[in-house]
Amino acid sequence: MFSQSEENYLKAIFHLTTAEKKGISTNAIAEKLATKPSSVTDMIRKLSDKKVVSYKKYYGVSLTNSGRKIAANIVRKHRLWEVFLVEKLHFSWDEVHDVAEQLEHIQSPKLIQQLDHFLGFPTQDPHGDPIPDQDGNLKTIEKRLLSTLLKNEAGVCIGVDDSSSEFLKFLDKRGITLGKHIKVLEKEAFDDSLIIEINQQKMTISKKIANNLYIQKS
Amino acid sequence: MFSQSEENYLKAIFHLTTAEKKGISTNAIAEKLATKPSSVTDMIRKLSDKKVVSYKKYYGVSLTNSGRKIAANIVRKHRLWEVFLVEKLHFSWDEVHDVAEQLEHIQSPKLIQQLDHFLGFPTQDPHGDPIPDQDGNLKTIEKRLLSTLLKNEAGVCIGVDDSSSEFLKFLDKRGITLGKHIKVLEKEAFDDSLIIEINQQKMTISKKIANNLYIQKS
DNA sequence: ATAAATATTTAGACAAGTCTAAAAAATGTT
DNA sequence: AACATTTTTTAGACTTGTCTAAATATTTAT
Numbered sequence: 001m002f003s004q005s006e007e008n009y010l011k012a013i014f015h016l017t018t019a020e021k022k023g024i025s026t027n028a029i030a031e032k033l034a035t036k037p038s039s040v041t042d043m044i045r046k047l048s049d050k051k052v053v054s055y056k057k058y059y060g061v062s063l064t065n066s067g068r069k070i071a072a073n074i075v076r077k078h079r080l081w082e083v084f085l086v087e088k089l090h091f092s093w094d095e096v097h098d099v100a101e102q103l104e105h106i107q108s109p110k111l112i113q114q115l116d117h118f119l120g121f122p123t124q125d126p127h128g129d130p131i132p133d134q135d136g137n138l139k140t141i142e143k144r145l146l147s148t149l150l151k152n153e154a155g156v157c158i159g160v161d162d163s164s165s166e167f168l169k170f171l172d173k174r175g176i177t178l179g180k181h182i183k184v185l186e187k188e189a190f191d192d193s194l195i196i197e198i199n200q201q202k203m204t205i206s207k208k209i210a211n212n213l214y215i216q217k218s
Numbered sequence: 219m220f221s222q223s224e225e226n227y228l229k230a231i232f233h234l235t236t237a238e239k240k241g242i243s244t245n246a247i248a249e250k251l252a253t254k255p256s257s258v259t260d261m262i263r264k265l266s267d268k269k270v271v272s273y274k275k276y277y278g279v280s281l282t283n284s285g286r287k288i289a290a291n292i293v294r295k296h297r298l299w300e301v302f303l304v305e306k307l308h309f310s311w312d313e314v315h316d317v318a319e320q321l322e323h324i325q326s327p328k329l330i331q332q333l334d335h336f337l338g339f340p341t342q343d344p345h346g347d348p349i350p351d352q353d354g355n356l357k358t359i360e361k362r363l364l365s366t367l368l369k370n371e372a373g374v375c376i377g378v379d380d381s382s383s384e385f386l387k388f389l390d391k392r393g394i395t396l397g398k399h400i401k402v403l404e405k406e407a408f409d410d411s412l413i414i415e416i417n418q419q420k421m422t423i424s425k426k427i428a429n430n431l432y433i434q435k436s
Numbered sequence: 437a438t439a440a441a442t443a444t445t446t447a448g449a450c451a452a453g454t455c456t457a458a459a460a461a462a463t464g465t466t
Numbered sequence: 467a468a469c470a471t472t473t474t475t476t477a478g479a480c481t482t483g484t485c486t487a488a489a490t491a492t493t494t495a496t
Contacts (some may be wrong), residue, residue, distance in 0.1 A: 243443075243444090244443070244444055244445085245442090245443065245444080255443075255444065255445085256444085256445070256446080258444090259444065259445055259446085260445095275444080275445075276443080276444060276445080
């Protein structure tokens with residue numbers, strides 16, 4: 001059994017892990033969790049003793065197989081709860097994160113199994129992120145940042161990179177939500193802004209926004 | 219804001235408080251929470267500093283108004299989650315307690331408000347216990363222990379006193395659930411057992427069982 | 437009313453998780 | 467290669483919530 005704190009560390013390492021990087025740095029984890037590097041060192045040593053991360057001094061951390069499974073399960077719970085909050089309790093997608101952050105630590109395999117069933121076995125959370133299955137497997141969807149599309153290419157909005165409340169509220173205000181069809185009408189070389197068509201109307205999108213929206217090309 | 223541990227103490231005192239008794243003893247709280255009396259003393263002092271309990275050395279504890287409100291809200295959350303687990307996720311009434319014990323600590327007023335709405339503003343949990351309203355008010359229902367009914371009196375099963383998993387499973391096995399109509403056919407003076415009619419059939423019920431079942435007389 | 441039993445509190449210790457400040461190792465720069 | 471900078475670790479301290487053992491207060495029984 002893992003404490004909430006241990007679970008948070010595992011989840012942070014999981015999220016910081018990408019195909020390329022081999023070891024996650026102490027500093028990166030500290031920043032993600034808003035703690036100090038020295039605290040990270042302590043916790044990492046503990047998790048290493050429990051065989052859920054592998055760790056060599058000064059070399060960074062990575063999850064072991066069992067650690068990855070545990071972390072994926074926490075992410076699974078987080079995302080299922082987000083779906084519940086949005087679909088059943090009518091939260092908006094920018095309100096769910098903090099509550100899901102608490103709910104993900106509830107320990108009850110049956111609860112998650114039944115919740116999954118109750119929600120109709122969803123495969124994505126309200127931000128378009130994939131929900132790991134019971135064995136911790138994540139199926140990644142073919143997705144590209146809006147900023148990588150060329151002129152006249154189009155697709156469907158399937159996710160966000162930054163899921164901060166501010167960004168999500170901004171998107172809501174503009175009428176940009178998951179599932180919306182988007183076409184790139186113009187790319188402005190000067191400031192990398194885009195003119196897109198969405199909801200049958202033209203809209204100008206800054207570079208920053210385009211860098212945070214995922215599109216599934218059609 | 220109160221820690222989970224603080225919340226558990228407040229809830230324990232709330233449950234131990236009855237109309238008669240004025241102060242709850244250190245030992246009673248320790249037993250309820252499966253801790254040691256010395257730990258209780260420490261925590262009580264802390265809660266007293268926070269003005270949620272009033273406390274005089276060697277005299278026992280009682281909740282202040284604000285403490286009572288906080289405790290009632292925790293009970294409210296606990297019972298709403300129990301309803302959710304049974305009605306939406308098909309848990310049986312003996313499985314909900316441990317999970318609700320965790321869920322009751324989730325902090326989000328909106329979550330509880332929406333959950334309440336989603337469940338249709340229930341007034342009782344799956345064991346027949348009343349759900350406090352948002353202001354912490356409990357409306358008590360006119361209820362009597364089955365063991366206090368006389369021969370030929372009848373009513374509806376509306377709750378249990380002991381909600382341990384064993385007892386609830388026992389009741390399930392006998393087909394005794396909330397809402398069932400029960401009539402006392404015979405009272406055995408010898409061992410205080412009862413012969414009742416339920417589900418159109420006769421059944422013998424021991425004193426112990428009759429002391430743990432609440433009936434609303436009809 | 438005094439002794440025995442019980443209940444409560446105090447004192448001191450410990451584990452988990454965090455922090456600050458300082459030391460050590462690795463990396464970058466000239 | 468030598469120095470400066472950054473990253474990471476160590477050492478020691480603090481908080482929360484718990485415990486054991488001992489001291490003190492209260493209650494019960496004779």
